[in-house]
Amino acid sequence: MKGSGPDRVLNSRSSLPSNCPDFLPFKVSDIGRGGLPESRIWTLMLLLGTCLLYCARVTMPICVVAMSAHFDWDKKQSGIVLSSFFWGYCLTQILGGHLSDRIGGEKVLLFSASAWGSITAISPLLIYPGSAHLVLMTISRFLMGLLQGVHFPALASLLSRKVRESERAFTYSTIGTGSQFGTLVMGAAGSLLLDWYGWESVFYFSGVLTLLWVYCMYKYLLNEKEIIPPLEDLMQCLSLSKQTKVPWKQIFRKAPVWAVIVAQLCAASTFFTLLSWLPTFFTETFPDSKGWIFNVVPWLVAIPMSLFGGFLSDRCIDHGYKAITIRKFMQVVGSGVSSVFALGIGYSSSFCQAVVLASACIGFQTFNHSGISVNIQDLAPSCAGLLFGVANTGGALSGVVCVYLAGHLIESTGSWVPVFKLVAVVNALGLGTFLIFGKAKRVDVDSEYVDL
Numbered sequence: 001m002k003g004s005g006p007d008r009v010l011n012s013r014s015s016l017p018s019n020c021p022d023f024l025p026f027k028v029s030d031i032g033r034g035g036l037p038e039s040r041i042w043t044l045m046l047l048l049g050t051c052l053l054y055c056a057r058v059t060m061p062i063c064v065v066a067m068s069a070h071f072d073w074d075k076k077q078s079g080i081v082l083s084s085f086f087w088g089y090c091l092t093q094i095l096g097g098h099l100s101d102r103i104g105g106e107k108v109l110l111f112s113a114s115a116w117g118s119i120t121a122i123s124p125l126l127i128y129p130g131s132a133h134l135v136l137m138t139i140s141r142f143l144m145g146l147l148q149g150v151h152f153p154a155l156a157s158l159l160s161r162k163v164r165e166s167e168r169a170f171t172y173s174t175i176g177t178g179s180q181f182g183t184l185v186m187g188a189a190g191s192l193l194l195d196w197y198g199w200e201s202v203f204y205f206s207g208v209l210t211l212l213w214v215y216c217m218y219k220y221l222l223n224e225k226e227i228i229p230p231l232e233d234l235m236q237c238l239s240l241s242k243q244t245k246v247p248w249k250q251i252f253r254k255a256p257v258w259a260v261i262v263a264q265l266c267a268a269s270t271f272f273t274l275l276s277w278l279p280t281f282f283t284e285t286f287p288d289s290k291g292w293i294f295n296v297v298p299w300l301v302a303i304p305m306s307l308f309g310g311f312l313s314d315r316c317i318d319h320g321y322k323a324i325t326i327r328k329f330m331q332v333v334g335s336g337v338s339s340v341f342a343l344g345i346g347y348s349s350s351f352c353q354a355v356v357l358a359s360a361c362i363g364f365q366t367f368n369h370s371g372i373s374v375n376i377q378d379l380a381p382s383c384a385g386l387l388f389g390v391a392n393t394g395g396a397l398s399g400v401v402c403v404y405l406a407g408h409l410i411e412s413t414g415s416w417v418p419v420f421k422l423v424a425v426v427n428a429l430g431l432g433t434f435l436i437f438g439k440a441k442r443v444d445v446d447s448e449y450v451d452l
Helices: 037-057 059-071 075-089 093-103 105-127 133-148 151-162 165-197 199-221 231-238 255-285 297-318 323-346 351-370 372-379 381-413 417-437
Strands: none
Touching: 037 059, 037 105, 037 133, 037 151, 037 165, 037 199, 059 075, 059 133, 059 165, 059 199, 059 255, 075 133, 075 255, 075 381, 093 105, 093 151, 093 381, 105 133, 105 151, 105 199, 151 165, 151 372, 151 381, 165 199, 165 297, 165 351, 165 372, 255 323, 255 351, 255 372, 255 381, 255 417, 297 323, 297 351, 323 351, 323 372, 323 417, 351 372, 372 381, 381 417
């Protein structure tokens, strides 16, 4: 794609085969800051959907201490339950991205949300009837990960087709703040519900809100014809001719592709580790502290920092800076600077100091949205969903290892310092790879397309 400024708009059909109809229901050319009000409504709804995704995802980290006491789980057993989410999460990333590239990310988002919202709402009812509480909760979290795994690949596919390159960072950062906002909402509301009504109420609250979002999407933004494409049209999209296939062999031979995959893998796994264990760290290290403070403040700081990172990134590109230079700078902040504060958390001597360091760490991590997250869309907008799925699959797998390893390190050493050292080391590996090999030129435009 050549050109610059507002005129450089991704055609929503440009990366679809000519014999495959465009299922996307938008009546605007993009979902970014420009366009008609409908584009802003979609951005808001996608932001809200991401928010609810994380509301459901962090129910377990928030409730794990209370549930461990109730069901008599030790740290290793808690680690099994927490990490089981990522086993499921890694299995549907590629499939979700592929389906989104073919039939439209909004359909994939809606179907998955209706399923994981239902599972969240009924989780307490699933684990009480029998005595195998650990097994049942592990299965529930596995299914949750399985269904949530398609969300971000679907977003990447959707935004790569509908957003100008010069607006991708801000748009993705805006929608990406849903992860912090969701953690913030559940950190505040979940902590209060946990104290007032018990851990079961946290699951009910999150699940019901998600199902309400699904209903609003179906009722006001989509219709049945748009959600369920004709079978014949769907088969045309899945049965592509050799000439219209994406050149996967060429794409996966490119060093920048593997650089962004490794960087995404490392950033995702460290974020998952912090997301899973920070509530337990504060609860055990500072037992007299209020849960709503440490479950809210870091994510409250992260929201404006994510928006600022996206705004700064797009402004720099608009003023003539190379896209890859800005992507790498954002990643230095997102992985490098955040790791410095992560290391400090383990050595904090007071609750206030720990909250400040955790807030800085989580806040600077949001710059990843303007770095590697949008770099995937730079490299291959025609198959961004599947490529993001590959990267996030690696992140989920390493997230399983890191989350479980963190629990093992805490149990065996009796200290939290090794956990934050693990975060810093993994971040350094991803950052170094991206700085050396990362680029922002398209790699999916070869004229000769071959099967993988």
